[in-house]
Amino acid sequence: MHYVSTRADQAPSQSQQPQQFSDILLGGLAPDGGLYLPEHYPQVSGAELDAWRTLSYADLAFEILKKFATDIPQADLKALTAKTYTKAVYRNARAGENAADITPLRVLEENLVKGGSTTLILQALSNGPTLAFKDMAMQLLGNLFEYTLAKTGAELNIFGATSGDTGSAAEYAMRGKRGIRVFMLSPHKKMSAFQTAQMFSLQDPNIHNIAVKGVFDDCQDMVKAVSNDLPYKARQKIGTVNSINWARVVAQVVYYFRGYLAATTSNDQKVSFTVPSGNFGNICAGHIARMMGLPISKLVAATNENDVLDEFFRTGVYRVRKSSETYHTSSPSMDISKASNFERFVYDLVGRDGARVKALFAKVDTHGGFDLSGKPGSDGDEFRQVARYGFESGKSTHKDRLDTIRDVADDYGITIDTHTADGIKVAREHLEVNVPMIVLETALAAKFNETILDALGVDAERPAGFENIEDLPQKFAVMDTDVAKMQAYIAAHTGL
Numbered sequence: 306m307h308y309v310s311t312r313a314d315q316a317p318s319q320s321q322q323p324q325q326f327s328d329i330l331l332g333g334l335a336p337d338g339g340l341y342l343p344e345h346y347p348q349v350s351g352a353e354l355d356a357w358r359t360l361s362y363a364d365l366a367f368e369i370l371k372k373f374a375t376d377i378p379q380a381d382l383k384a385l386t387a388k389t390y391t392k393a394v395y396r397n398a399r400a401g402e403n404a405a406d407i408t409p410l411r412v413l414e415e416n417l418v419k420g421g422s423t424t425l426i427l428q429a430l431s432n433g434p435t436l437a438f439k440d441m442a443m444q445l446l447g448n449l450f451e452y453t454l455a456k457t458g459a460e461l462n463i464f465g466a467t468s469g470d471t472g473s474a475a476e477y478a479m480r481g482k483r484g485i486r487v488f489m490l491s492p493h494k495k496m497s498a499f500q501t502a503q504m505f506s507l508q509d510p511n512i513h514n515i516a517v518k519g520v521f522d523d524c525q526d527m528v529k530a531v532s533n534d535l536p537y538k539a540r541q542k543i544g545t546v547n548s549i550n551w552a553r554v555v556a557q558v559v560y561y562f563r564g565y566l567a568a569t570t571s572n573d574q575k576v577s578f579t580v581p582s583g584n585f586g587n588i589c590a591g592h593i594a595r596m597m598g599l600p601i602s603k604l605v606a607a608t609n610e611n612d613v614l615d616e617f618f619r620t621g622v623y624r625v626r627k628s629s630e631t632y633h634t635s636s637p638s639m640d641i642s643k644a645s646n647f648e649r650f651v652y653d654l655v656g657r658d659g660a661r662v663k664a665l666f667a668k669v670d671t672h673g674g675f676d677l678s679g680k681p682g683s684d685g686d687e688f689r690q691v692a693r694y695g696f697e698s699g700k701s702t703h704k705d706r707l708d709t710i711r712d713v714a715d716d717y718g719i720t721i722d723t724h725t726a727d728g729i730k731v732a733r734e735h736l737e738v739n740v741p742m743i744v745l746e747t748a749l750a751a752k753f754n755e756t757i758l759d760a761l762g763v764d765a766e767r768p769a770g771f772e773n774i775e776d777l778p779q780k781f782a783v784m785d786t787d788v789a790k791m792q793a794y795i796a797a798h799t800g801l
Contacts, residue, residue, distance in 0.1 A: 306347070306375045308551065311652040312339030312663040326374040330453055330552050331461055333545030334532045339662065340648050341551045346596040347372040349562075351572045354599075358566050362407035363390035365566075366445070366559045373555050385452060389445045395432040397749065397768040399719060404432060408441070408560050410567050410743070413717050413729075421739040425732060427725070428564045428743050435503060436749040436768065437638075438587065439474035442556035446546055447478030450485060460484040462799050464531055465547045466524035468583065469496045469638040470748060472514075473503040475546040480509040487546075488513045488795055490524035493783055495633055495640070498775050499752045505779035513798055514781035515791070520628045522643050523786045530788045537792060541801050548586025549645050557590035558597075564743045565599055576741045577603035577695075579732035581724040582614050583639035585646040587745065592650055595695060602740045606698040607731035609636045609706075609724075614644055618698035621678030621688025623647070625669055635703050635756040636723040638747065643669075654687050654694070661685075699731030706730065710750075710760040720750040720757060720765050 307323040312335070329341045357365055366386040371379055392404040402409040413425045433440025454461055461484060465475060472489040479487050491504065493516035505514050517524050528547060532538060546553065561578065568576050578601065580588040588606050595601040608615045610632045617623045626642030634640055648666060654677075655661045665675045665684060679686030701709075706726035713721050713729065721729065724747035732744045750757050750765035757765040784790060 306373055307344045308341045309344050309659070310335035310337050310339035310341060311648050311659060312337045312666070313659040325376040326552075327376050327453060330449060331544040333547060333549045334529065336535060337663070338533060338666075339659070340549055340646070340652075342649055342652060343373060346593060349598045354566065354572050357562065361390075361405075362559070362563060363387045365563060366390055366556070369559050369562060370555065381452065385445065385448050389448050394434065394444060395440075397432045397434075397436055398429065402429060402432075407432070408563050410564065411717075411719070413713070418738055423736040423738060424741040425729070425736065426564075426568055426741055426743045427721075427729075428560065428745055430560060430746045431722075431749045433474070434477045435470065435473040436752055436771070437470035437474055438745065438747055439470045440477070441560055442553040443471075443474040443478040443546065445556045446475075446550070446552055447482055449552060450479070450544075451482045454484040458484075460542055461486075461544045462542050462795065462801075463487045463489075463546050464528060464543050464795065465545055466490040466521065466528045467504075468492065468521040468640055469500040470752075471547060473500065476504060476507055476509075476512050476514075479546075480507060480512055482511070486511045486513065486799065488515065488798070490515050490517050490527060490791075492516075492520050492524060493518050495520065496637060497753050497755060499754060499771075500637075502775045502777060502779065503752075505781045506774060506777035508778070508780055515794070516781050516783045517786055518783065519786045520631045520633075521641055522626075522631060523628055525641075525643065525645060527786065527788055527791055531792060531795075534792070541792075541795055541799055543795075547645070548584050548589075554586055554590050554593065554646070554649075557587060558594050560745075561591050561594035561601070562599060564745075565601070568741045568743060572600060575600045575602040576743055577601065577605065577735065577737060579605040579607055579728050579735065579742060579744045581636070581639060581728040581745070581747045582606040582608055583611070583641035583644065585614060585644040585650070589646045589649050592653070592694065592696075596653070601695055602737060603697055603735060604695045605731060605735045606696065607728045608698065608700050609634045609639045609727055610700070610702060611640050611642050612700045613642050614647070615698040615700045617647075618691065618696050621683075621691075622674065622676045623651075623669070624674040627673075635706060635753070636701075636727050637753075638724055639727070650694070650696075654690060655685065697735055699734050701727035701730045706756070707760045710757065714761055720761065721746070722748045722750045723753045723756050724748060
């Protein structure tokens with residue numbers, strides 16, 4: 306399997322150096338500034354889906370990943386998935402759920418309507434070590450990185466940005482890993498107290514937390530600036546674990562297959578997914594699963610008040626917000642106004658035309674967005690093709706998420722986090738008769754206790770080991786949005 310940049314002028318098979326999975330594993334952006342995608346999406350047959358229904362999560366992950374990582378020996382890949390997806394790693398399951406299922410489903414409601422029924426299902430993705438869905442991919446990434454580096458005796462300096470959950474998931478996956486250092490940017494004083502403590506309390510010498518005076522998009526822009534400085538990137542051995550990393554996206558594809566197989570009994574059935582969305586990485590994995598042949602009806606992007614994705618899927622206009630226009634909300638992991646992974650979908654939407662994608666995203670840099678609505682003066686008319694890919698969207702506000710948290714606690718006896726509340730609110734607006742709607746959980750409620758206390762008047766339950774995390778000593782640096790100073794900081798701590 307070869308990989309192509311979304312901004313490439315030619316197919317990888319025509320390149321003198323075609324890229325395989327291991328070639329792009331440790332990096333993020335392609336040298337031309339684009340994102341990597343496979344040259345073609347491998348297809349899954351009905352016979353394979355039938356055979357996969359009885360597999361463990363680890364074995365299902367192996368079957369899917371081997372279609373993309375064709376340059377890793379299958380025995381090694383199987384050992385890596387078996388090491389990653391265990392009930393010991395994903396032990397923080399809710400009462401009544403089986404940790405061995407890794408991503409157990411819970412039917413929230415089933416209502417009889419004319420012509421059949423509507424079903425709303427929650428897929429638990431937050432049973433890993435940092436209580437967020439990012440652990441599903443990041444734990445695998447840590448093991449893949451260590452495996453790849455050990456084969457060559459190389460080292461890697463991971464440079465990333467987080468709005469809350471990516472950072473802790475990366476740090477917990479990489480702490481103590483041989484040959485790896487992590488430099489993680491986060492917006493200063495804009496994460497929840499729990500999220501902040503999870504990251505900043507780590508004392509491992511290979512973990513470096515940097516609080517940036519700005520919003521998440523400022524952090525993300527700094528990561529891209531460093532990634533685009535190719536001599537510095539090579540000299541400092543910079544890699545990334547942000548959602549632009551292809552291995553993270555493909556690892557997330559697995560739980561769409563798992564959710565579908567657990568919610569259905571026959572391949573004739575379809576399901577839909579609603580995904581709380583900020584950076585478009587999570588729902589992008591659903592798009593890839595659908596392109597592989599998974600019977601998905603709708604992919605519904607649920608945004609908070611930072612609704613750049615909802616605006617596109619309603620109008621065809623992609624309009625990036627400035628830092629000053631980005632709201633600090635009670636679902637902070639989605640306080641994002643420049644969706645980094647959106648480029649992967651746009652690449653497919655415009656017929657995999659790399660030159661066109663390059664021009665559109667150059668316009669994002671110069672004019673703050675682009676318009677595919679087809680209206681006079683627009684940049685194209687591909688918005689009319691969006692429905693063909695199953696995408697719809699909706700928006701949730703602070704009041705909506707408080708109301709939804711209360712409803713779910715009253716009706717189903719479980720406490721959900723703020724982002725998952727956004728997902729459930731929007732999912733209810735997109736239910737179809739006889740097509741189960743699966744909402745992907747973002748995190749456990751304990752990570753956003755301030756809002757849970759506001760909504761329910763009681764603290765969110767915490768899994769064992771997290772009782773007093775905010776009281777632990779914290780280690781971090783505070784920095785301005787200055788790329789040169791950031792580069793100097795990294796170099797000082799790598800010695801390279």
